[in-house]
Amino acid sequence: MIVIYLKKVRSISDSNSIEAYRENLLKKNYIKIFIVGIVLIIAGFITSSLFGIIPRPSYSDPGYDDYINLLRIFTSISRLFLQIGMVLFILSFFIGALTDRTLSDNVKKGMILASGVAIFGLVILIMYSTIMIY
Numbered sequence: 001m002i003v004i005y006l007k008k009v010r011s012i013s014d015s016n017s018i019e020a021y022r023e024n025l026l027k028k029n030y031i032k033i034f035i036v037g038i039v040l041i042i043a044g045f046i047t048s049s050l051f052g053i054i055p056r057p058s059y060s061d062p063g064y065d066d067y068i069n070l071l072r073i074f075t076s077i078s079r080l081f082l083q084i085g086m087v088l089f090i091l092s093f094f095i096g097a098l099t100d101r102t103l104s105d106n107v108k109k110g111m112i113l114a115s116g117v118a119i120f121g122l123v124i125l126i127m128y129s130t131i132m133i134y
Contacts (some may be wrong), residue, residue, distance in 0.1 A: 030096035037088030044081030047074055086122045090115045 051074065058066050097103070097111035 028100065029095070030092045030099065033088050034092035035094065037085045037092055040085030040088065041099050042085075044078050044085055047081060048078040051073055082125060083122065086118060086125060090118045090122065104122070 058085045093115040097108040
């Protein structure tokens with residue numbers, strides 16, 4: 001009987017231990033969304049920095065129209081990467097604050113606040129995304 005009692009105590013203590021709440025960070029879905037969002041934001045900044053690498057032709061050169069078209073394509077791709085990355089960033093913080101029960105209340109409030117600030121940044125990014133660098 002003592003052995004059965006010890007097995008019950010061990011199983012109850014194992015389910016309530018702190019180790020049961022610990023899991024790998026990559027097993028949490030909002031961390032995966034966060035990583036993809038950050039990668040897309042970095043890809044957006046890289047594509048926008050490619051403008052300086054491409055040599056700018058003069059207005060009278062024959063390849064000027066092609067240069068403008070290429071610049072529009074890079075601008076569109078850069079905006080697309082940045083906006084999708086920001087949406088995934090916001091979504092990951094919001095999902096993490098709602099679903100992760102291992103975080104404290106203050107951390108959850110901070111994540112909700114960070115997602116609100118990021119929504120404000122996304123609105124500004126969308127408003128000023130029509131400005132194109134030529």
